[in-house]
Amino acid sequence: MTGPLIQLKDIRRTFHMGEVDVHVLKGISLTIDSGDMVALTGASGSGKTTLMNMLGCLDRQTSGEYFLDGEEVGGLSSDKRAVIRNRKIGFVFQSFNLLSRTTALEQVMMPLAYTAAGMSDRQARIRAKEVLVQVGLGERLDHTPSQLSGGQQQRVAIARALVNRPPLLFADEPTGNLDSKTTIEILAMFDQINRDEGITIILVTHDPTVAMHARRNIRLRDGQVESDIASPTPAVRLNTVSEDAAAGAAP
Amino acid sequence: MTLTKTLQTAIRALRRNITRSALTVLGIVIGIAAVIAMMEIGKGSSASISRTISSMGANNLLVMPGTAASGGVSFGAGSVVTMTAQDCEAILRDCPAVAAAAPIVRTRTQVIYQDRNWVPSFIYGTTDTYLEVRDWKNLTEGEMFQEAEVRNASRVCLIGQTILREVFQNQSPLGKELRIQAVSCRVIGVLAAKGANAFGMDQDDIILAPWTTIKYRISGSSGGQASTATSSGSGNSGGASSDSVYPGAASVFPPPADAQSGDKPMPVRFANVDQIICAARTGPEIKTAIKQITELLRERHRIRPGEPDDFSIRDMTESANALASTTNMMTNLLLAVALISLVVGGVGIMNIMLVSVTERTREIGLRMAVGARSRDILLQFLVEATLLCLIGGIVGLLVGRGTALLVQKILKWPIEASVEAIIASVAVSAVVGIVFGFYPAWKASRLDPIEALRYE
Numbered sequence: 001m002t003g004p005l006i007q008l009k010d011i012r013r014t015f016h017m018g019e020v021d022v023h024v025l026k027g028i029s030l031t032i033d034s035g036d037m038v039a040l041t042g043a044s045g046s047g048k049t050t051l052m053n054m055l056g057c058l059d060r061q062t063s064g065e066y067f068l069d070g071e072e073v074g075g076l077s078s079d080k081r082a083v084i085r086n087r088k089i090g091f092v093f094q095s096f097n098l099l100s101r102t103t104a105l106e107q108v109m110m111p112l113a114y115t116a117a118g119m120s121d122r123q124a125r126i127r128a129k130e131v132l133v134q135v136g137l138g139e140r141l142d143h144t145p146s147q148l149s150g151g152q153q154q155r156v157a158i159a160r161a162l163v164n165r166p167p168l169l170f171a172d173e174p175t176g177n178l179d180s181k182t183t184i185e186i187l188a189m190f191d192q193i194n195r196d197e198g199i200t201i202i203l204v205t206h207d208p209t210v211a212m213h214a215r216r217n218i219r220l221r222d223g224q225v226e227s228d229i230a231s232p233t234p235a236v237r238l239n240t241v242s243e244d245a246a247a248g249a250a251p
Numbered sequence: 252m253t254l255t256k257t258l259q260t261a262i263r264a265l266r267r268n269i270t271r272s273a274l275t276v277l278g279i280v281i282g283i284a285a286v287i288a289m290m291e292i293g294k295g296s297s298a299s300i301s302r303t304i305s306s307m308g309a310n311n312l313l314v315m316p317g318t319a320a321s322g323g324v325s326f327g328a329g330s331v332v333t334m335t336a337q338d339c340e341a342i343l344r345d346c347p348a349v350a351a352a353a354p355i356v357r358t359r360t361q362v363i364y365q366d367r368n369w370v371p372s373f374i375y376g377t378t379d380t381y382l383e384v385r386d387w388k389n390l391t392e393g394e395m396f397q398e399a400e401v402r403n404a405s406r407v408c409l410i411g412q413t414i415l416r417e418v419f420q421n422q423s424p425l426g427k428e429l430r431i432q433a434v435s436c437r438v439i440g441v442l443a444a445k446g447a448n449a450f451g452m453d454q455d456d457i458i459l460a461p462w463t464t465i466k467y468r469i470s471g472s473s474g475g476q477a478s479t480a481t482s483s484g485s486g487n488s489g490g491a492s493s494d495s496v497y498p499g500a501a502s503v504f505p506p507p508a509d510a511q512s513g514d515k516p517m518p519v520r521f522a523n524v525d526q527i528i529c530a531a532r533t534g535p536e537i538k539t540a541i542k543q544i545t546e547l548l549r550e551r552h553r554i555r556p557g558e559p560d561d562f563s564i565r566d567m568t569e570s571a572n573a574l575a576s577t578t579n580m581m582t583n584l585l586l587a588v589a590l591i592s593l594v595v596g597g598v599g600i601m602n603i604m605l606v607s608v609t610e611r612t613r614e615i616g617l618r619m620a621v622g623a624r625s626r627d628i629l630l631q632f633l634v635e636a637t638l639l640c641l642i643g644g645i646v647g648l649l650v651g652r653g654t655a656l657l658v659q660k661i662l663k664w665p666i667e668a669s670v671e672a673i674i675a676s677v678a679v680s681a682v683v684g685i686v687f688g689f690y691p692a693w694k695a696s697r698l699d700p701i702e703a704l705r706y707e
Contacts (some may be wrong), residue, residue, distance in 0.1 A: 042313070053701050056620075057617075058620065058700050058701050058704075059701055078624070078625065079624045079625070082619065082623060082624040082625075082627075083622065083624070085619075085620060085621065085622045086621060086622020087622070090620070091620050097613060097616075097617045097704065099267070099614055099617075100267065101267045102263070102267060104264065110260075110618070110621065111621035111622055113256045113259075113260060114618070114621065114622040114623050114627060115622070115626075116694065118253060121259070160621070164622075215295050
């Protein structure tokens, strides 16, 4: 927790739908510290997806300023934002978004191909294997998505998000397609990543139980921050989840 | 993203959809195979057509001596005696555009065999290359005389079909003695039928003999052209005796006694020929051949710049034009067919690539989310399309070549392998890949990552 990783100043986003202007974000100012674990919640249409897209450098604000790691990224060109996404941001999606008929190892290696630094194929393979072992899939490097369970698929997706060692990880409804037991496993994994690697995690969810695993809970309503509170006794929650996960993950 | 990595990514993507890739490639395979097969079969037909036309003499050039005039009276074409057999050899040696050249000595006289006689339209004294020049190498019987027989002025001859019919009444004439004027010549071969030429002259009404035989034994003894030759040509710097043309040739006349030679000096037997017939290598090279022959003969005849030529060259413009236009038309026809099949193949590629972009929208969105720039996406799809086309091109090439060989084997059509077509079709297939792959790739690169990720 060293200084703010994300700083938003009066962010607004307006979509032009024909004649009508739809104001989705109406002046959001936030600061998220490095190493934090934040849940972004809100009802449908509250603007949380739009905010996540913006935080994830997929979209640009209409007005306001967005500092990521001290750099104003809202005004960057799309190519420069692609580089930022590659180096600083990992994405985990509700629907996993894995490539069909592609082995877990190749899925995880994929972002490395776009890394400017350039990594040899062998180095990329070693790094991808390392991350897959870290998420507990060391035995399933050559499995394709159809040969993996939902939880395993999501772990491949997490490995893919982590392979470039980003300081920031976005998870958009990461447990939306998973059963409750797997949900606990995946959340435990986020806790572990957050604790061990110091990676800042932003969970976008409308599930209050998932949101409670975060230390901080930001709630949006009508494009504005409705509440921004610390979760009750995060340490206790973390511990219980870790134990549950340990019990569930290694039978 | 480096090109190697893009290539790897493209290969992985194509392997993931192997069936679709194969079907896409099929379009190009058929296109290129059609082009290659058409080119090979077409070139074969075109070559055999132009061979047929050039056997009519379209490639031939006739080099004639120039015109002599006395007191304002011109004696017409061929009335000066300047062409020699050495000119013919020099043309063959020094003019790269000339494939073959033969000297011709003409005469017109009566031939007799037993109780039948005949006056052939053509009695040509020439060398063994004459048949090559006229593209008339197939004999129905016997064989052509060789260089040794030309050197020795041997009494041998070949006859055309008309002579065979009229004089020998279709009996095999081989080994029979045909009397040409007063000289008896052994028939050693019979030429295949050639029919009439463009002006209705019967080309089969012909007798071929070594030019030395005609020159020194037949027309020489008749005193016709040879006497004009000696009278106007002896002492000419371009002149030469038969001994210098064919060193070591047998002496035609008995050596004169000392008294006899002192009393009546032997005239130099000037080895002039009536014309030289040449064949250009190909139809379009006729012009070059004319230029080369003109330069060479002017130099050999020591004609100063500005002075008129002492010879003239005739080409068969009409037949040559027919040859050129036929070849051109065939080439254009093939080109049109080739273009159409390639465009069809290319549109097929574009079609499939567009479907592929739509189908893989989420993949594109994901790649963009993990850091692919639009140009990475553009390049990936472009490389995929180009790779498909190249693979299609190579497979198509093999299929086309196989088809052409099959056609040759089964239908007995002539084919001719075309290196240009092979290089061009591979290059064109790559270009087709780039051109028709560009639009889908551009479309993919312009996708909004947010929309693309949400695409169902």
